[in-house]
Amino acid sequence: MFKKILFATTGTPSCDAAARVAFEMAKRYNTELFIINIFGIPSRSFSQVITDLRTGDEIDLHDDQLAKIKNKLERRYKQQIRDYNTPHEIVLTDGIPHTEILRAARKNEIDLIVMGARTSTQENTGAVNRHIVGRTLQSVARSARCPVLIIGRAAASFWGGISNIVFGTDFSKGSNQAFEFAFNLTKMFNASLHIFHAIDISSGPFEFTKNQEVIEDRIREVRGMIRKRYISKMEGYNDYEIDVWEGIPYVEIVKYARESFADLIVMAHHTKKMAPPEESVFGSNVEQVVLRSNAPVISVNHPARQKKIDNQ
């Protein structure tokens, strides 16, 4: 299922949890592992000086400096490299992080991107750069042609026997891809699939919050939709559950995941490329879930590379 994994890291402790998972998976599935570090963003026009993403310091772009950064990265993951003994390639580059991550994923035909939730939102970065780096996770999850595994909390850094997979849907196009992926994983691990939807009562019409009957009607309706859209495609696989709750979606899904002992959450991250933040409700949900959940989250949005894998 995974042949090439791209692990995007800042090389700081905030990515350690993600690193564990990345190395673990690379070993387990015997994949090629690419480690990408975007160490600085261009900030001095065309000059060779760039701004360190973490400290806001200036760094110079030249071979010695690159060697140093590479060295630091290797030291940070020395343990993993030794333990897992996985072949890996380190990609160092400057640029806008999400642009470079996506560029590398495309170029190397990556099957899975692994990143920490705070991969790039370090507190120290100058105010000026924050609006760029703050978007990294969102932009990567939205645009990547492969699933993106996001490790938010140390507790989520587990990838082993997977027996419960939660698939959170919002019925978007992206969710269809996410479902396909979740189902494939379910089969692979022989796990049980928990299909979940949360009716958003925080932003819905007024009577929603008022009238429980309206909500319950809606719940019945949604269950129908789930059967029609997803269960029908499960070829008789019957280790599944359907649950529809009401509330604030990201809160509900985190609670639900905890209750169902989820080892993994799969969701779509379908914010529009250019949508203003307030419209990207479910998109920001993914980030919220990542930050709150004890399970790793995989965001799937696009069919492109996914299809290829199915064909193999």
Add this chain to the structure above:
Amino acid sequence: MDKNIFCTPNPVNDKEALDALLRDKRGQQYYDEMKRLKVDTAALQKLLNDTCRSRIRTWLEICAHCGMCADACAFYLSNDKNPEQVPSYKIQSTLGEIVRQKGNVDNAFMRYAMDVAWGKCTCCNRCSLYCPFGIDMGVLMSYLRGLLFSQGFVPWEMKIGSGMHRIFRAQMDVTVEDWVDTCEWMIEEYEDEWPNLKIPVDKKNADIMYTVNAREAKHYPDDIAEAALLFSIAGENWTVPSEGWEETSLAMFAGDWEGAQLQVKSVYDAMDRLKPKRMVVTECGHAYRATVIEGPYWAGLKSGKTPVTTLHYVEWVAEALRSGRLKIDPAKKIKEPVTYHDSCNYIRNGGLSHIGREIMSYIAEDFREMTPNGDHNFCCGGGGGLNGIGKYRQERNTGQKVKRDQILATGAKLVITPCHNCWDAIRDLEETYKIGIRWSFLKPLLLDMVIVPEHMKPKEE
């Protein structure tokens, strides 16, 4: 005495030399070597004889030393009216001296001249509007830069920049393959939301050939996609050339006239090859200046014009909005106070001041002018290559104070900067002075506001 390796009068013409130069961190060795770089006075004299004609000589001679140009210069004002920043002084103490001495100047003098030419002047040409004789220190500085470049007295980054153009025909190491690949990538990126998006490469006889700034391919590929989207929404028949796609010119900033010529010729060749009706250049000021205003002269075109009519991006936007090919959703106009930074290179030196205003009238509800503006605007402080020169970083930062105060006086928190250099400079200005502003090109703002025709929307399931 050691031989100079990096700092020589010869321009960088091959990749090896470029890489070596890049490895010299911040040009330490380069600047060290510069201290012992010999001035070839005979060559300098010959160059003066060949190129220093009546216009420049007369300007230098009749300057009445009246000081009326002083207040015109953002650097003078930003540096607490330090008399050494008076435009006339800057040019008389450098180029004036070289001409008077007929090229008999020494190494220390040349290094001083370099400090002035790149550290104290962005070639914004504002002073030319304040001198009663119309003496244009921007033009003179640019000429001086050419002299300095020919002798090798040029800031490290400028030498690299000129080398990039000579080697890659782009200001950064972006090859033709990288460029075309980036276009393809952007289509993939956007195909979900914009299923019909195309970036036609090398299409012949299109209405518009679009050219960009290499930074877009290198760091900001979304910019290319945004341009593609707006062209498609407006229903344009457009294309990008696979070769000759880059229209910026660090060579111009460097005073490398040969490199500048090579660069613009690549664009003009693309015009000849693809025969578009018009060319549109991206939101970049100096690129427009280089390719459209100065370029024809470098390339020896007698008409003084590009082979096909060329528009700056703002002209295209104004045209599309005027004709209704781009329609703005009235509800989505910019509501907050917003101001527009006039780029010297296509406003004062390109005559497009009214275009900026026209665009703002379509898209903003509370447009606030800076004072002064239009042809009389102040430079952001980052022009003329200053944005990227480490040696003169501090000078650049200080020079931005005037722009900072201008922006603050408008009360707007959003600054529209349809120029890559200015965009960079305003960002840096925020970084240095933290005045709480945002800055943007036109493209992303327009995409937020424009009414998308049905056929471009993805089909809902």
Add this chain to the structure above:
Amino acid sequence: MYNLLTGPLAWISFLIFFIGILIRSSLYIKGLDSNIDRVTYRVNTLFGIKEAVRSIFFWLIPFSTRGWRTQPVMTLLFFIFHISLLASTLFLKAHNMILQERWGFCIITIPNVVSDYLTIAVIVTASILIIRRIKLPQVKILTKRSDYLILIISIAPFLTGFLAFHQFGHYTFWMLTHIISGELLLIVIPFTKLSHSFLFFLTRAQLGMDYGIKRGGMKRQKGMAW
């Protein structure tokens, strides 16, 4: 002495003055080069001429350019100095009498009191210009000894003429120095910074053409906002 000065020497100085102007102007124009200056003087010339005329016109009218408006004191000084200087010289009764006598024509004249005040204005504004050179750091840094010298050469005829007219001390002495300094001024004009008196029109026209032909002239809506 008087005859020599107002006869052959006057002829010579006027000749030098006019021929000097002619030569320098034509050299200037000849030295313009479309390729080197990067302005196609011969293509789209009309756009250039239009802006050249505007460029000269606006700069000749007080407070009509932004440059003049932003420096009102200097503007007043500048215009009072130059207008007084030209008017008091050209329209002075005595000068016109000589013209009539020698060459048989004259320009309009103004009453002597007016000339007198104009002369005083020249001397006063020139003095302020000198003080300005000493006091203002942005002017001081530009100033060379030759700038003072030129200013002195320029106002010497006015000072001496004034003294002669009011018969302070020795009239003939002041009269002769007046003529000598006047002729000296004519002779140095073409060869010094004072050549700006006519080159002003050419450099302004050049910049006008530059903006008019090349730098946006054909796209600018209302012409350059000088």
